Amino acid sequence: MKKSIRFTAAFFCVMLSLLCFIQPVEALEAPEVEGVRAAILYNVENEKIIYALNENETVYPASSVKLMTAVVAYRALKDRLGETVTVTKEMLKGVTGYRIGLAEGEETTVESLFYAMLLRGSNDSANVLAHLASGSTAAFLEEMNRYAKELGMENTLYLNTGGLHEEQMVTTVSDTLKIALEFAKEEKLLEMSSVTKYIFPATNLAKQFTLYNRNYLVSRFQETKYYYEYAKGMNYGSTEESGSTCTSVASNGGLTYVCVVIGGEEDVATNTDFALRTASDLLRYGIEGFGYADVIDTEKPVCEMPVTLSANVDHVMLYPGRGLSVYLPSDVDVATDITVSRRLSFDSLAAPVTKGTVVGYLNVYYGDAQIGSVELITGDDVERNGFLYTLEVIKEYSRSRFFRATAISAVVLTVLYVFVSAAVRRRQARRSRRYRF
Structure with missing residues (x-):
């Protein structure tokens, strides 16, 4: 038995x-990525890069610059979001590209400026926030680059707050991922950049108007084919030199993914923005293609x-x-x-x-x-048998050096005793014979 x-x-x-x-689950193939310069997909919980394309190649950052602008400005101004501020001429100096039309002397709230920058990529809002946070654009840029170095963004240089093209302003998607992760830690920023629209309140100089989110991973206002139900916030934008950029995050089932795509092309014939398409495809790949598997059964x-x-x-x-439970491809x-x-x-x-x-x-x-x-x-308790234990103790004692030394000593003493006793008896016998005669 x-x-x-x-x-x-x-x-x-x-x-x-x-x-x-356990049984394997159905596999999901990695998406075919085309029409973008660089891309990266990262799982937050396991700190793993799931997909990377030219992740360390220098590229023009375009609107991804606003991730750093948002983080640095928000951490300086998060207690002042409801405060009404006045726009000055200096704040608007040199601002070009997309703007919401802020004017000198206009009064608005800090929070409204964040919404304008995050949803529509407003460069005038970004510059005003920079002045409010650091006192000047130059001081704010210095802080942006200092923080980039602190995060280990060794291949990144910021020269303006909005991402407008400058030949020396470059980054990589692996660097941009680092600031995107910091952005994702700020729940308010993620919340603001996730809304589909924001009604910009009337100011002393302008009527209220509606801002629609141009990140079509989270908004279906003008385009629906990129929308992904698990996507949240961050930003989208483009320049002629960089192409389009898209950064977003998606969460489901206890797993969070951050995706950065830079250098997206546009196919006018099919109305395809490859940065948006790639970001949407990669986030789906992360959510649907990976998960936790129970590999040990107790x-x-x-x-x-x-x-x-x-x-x-x-x-x-x-x-x-x-x-x-281990994080594995599906x-x-x-x-x-x-x-x-x-x-x-x-x-x-x-x-x-x-x-x-x-x-x-x-x-x-x-x-x-x-x-x-x-x-x-x-898996179980096992009781000791007293008799077997006693035998084992005796056996172990008999193997000990002390026992061996004692046994050897006893043998030696016994032998000596025998020899001495024999010698004594012989001597006594000789004496007895001597006295007889």
Whole structure:
């Protein structure tokens, strides 16, 4: 019976080293990316780049500059969002490109300026925010570049607040990802850049008007084919030299992805903006193509370990100490792509054994990469037999150096005693013969 149990346990051990207890889910192929200069898709929770195209190639940043403008300005002005400010001539100096038409002497709120910059890419709003945050455009640009260095954006240089083309102003999508992650941490910025429209309040110089979000991943006002239900905020824009840029975030099922696309082309014939299309496709790929898989089942025994000093059992089953859920592509076949190996700390255990005792580790691999490790623990308590324990103590004592030294000493003393006793008897015998004569 015991041989049968051991055979069954050994069978489980082999099978569980090959299988990880779940069925693979349907795979999602990576999208075909075309018509963009550079792109990157990043999973926040696992800090992994899921897709990258020319991620370290320098490109013109265009409207992605406004991510840095927004973060630096917001952290300086977040307690003043409801404050009414007055636009000055200096704030509007040198502003070109898209504007909402702010005028000298116009009064509006800080919050409205953020909405105008984030939803429509308003360059005059960006410049006003820069002045409010740092006192001047020059001081604000200095802060933008200082913070870029702090974030490790080594290939980025900012020369204006809105992203208008300047030959020396460059970045990379891997650098832009770093500021996009900071933007995503600011819930208010993400909230503002996610709305489909904003009614800009009337000012002392202008009537109210409506701003529509031009990031069509989150808005369906003018275009619906790029819309993605799990997408949130950030920004979109373009320049002739850079092409279009799109940065967005998508969250679902406890997973968050940030996507940056720069250098998008436009196909007029098909009315396709490749930056928007690529961002939408990559975010879908992240959400639908990856997830967590349970690769360790705590209810399944892994193998057995011999146990001594017990009269009831001669082994104890080992189990994973906890389950393990791993972030993997959805096309991974766990039965064939995931392998498990065990490392035991002991060859055997001596009773008593307490359930839950850690006796080794179970390592999990995807290809050649280790993706997790859990403890191997004993599955039951095992009582010690007193008689077997006593015999073991005697056996161990008999193997000890002290016992051996004592035994050797006893033998030596016994031999000496025999020799001495014999010598004494011989001497006494000679004396007895002498006295007889």
